Amino acid sequence: MNPRLQTVLSHPLHQFLGVVDIHSNDRQxxxxxxxxxxxxxxxxxxxxxxxxxxxxxxxxxGLLSLLSDNEEAVTHDLHVSVLRPAMLGDEVVFRSEVVKRGRQLCFLNVTATVDDKIIATARVTKSIISQPNEAPEPLPE
Structure with missing residues (x-):
């Protein structure tokens, strides 16, 4: 697994929410x-x-599959529409797809489903930021 994807998977909030597997491949x-x-x-x-x-x-x-090693992304805007409820015990599958990636912004669609029925959709805009190639200076103690 991509180390950056492993970092996302290992995040304490994502672990609490029950994320046990995450995939990123070809804009999805x-x-x-x-x-x-x-x-x-x-x-x-x-x-x-x-x-x-x-x-x-x-x-x-989904965007991570397109980011270079010196790029990172943060959420610029997000709109979610919940169309129907999911119940206790349901398995929810979230799938994202990059609609358009520019130099500074990326537009994505996300669909959440239960048993192939759409329960929610989202439109997400991510801001792409460049990271310096060198390690940051340590903070003073």
């Missing part, structure tokens, strides 16, 4: 999670905030 990303007790809202349904976060992470995974 994919994440699968199972709706657990920690991911439901007071109504007993998949929490909309979790849909938001995982849509953003999945978009990043």
């Amino acid at each position: 990303g994919e994440i699968c999670v199972t709706v657990t007790d920690q991911l439901i809202n007071p109504a007993g349904l998949f929490h909309g905030g979790v849909v938001y976060v995982l849509s953003d992470v999945c978009a990043y995974a």
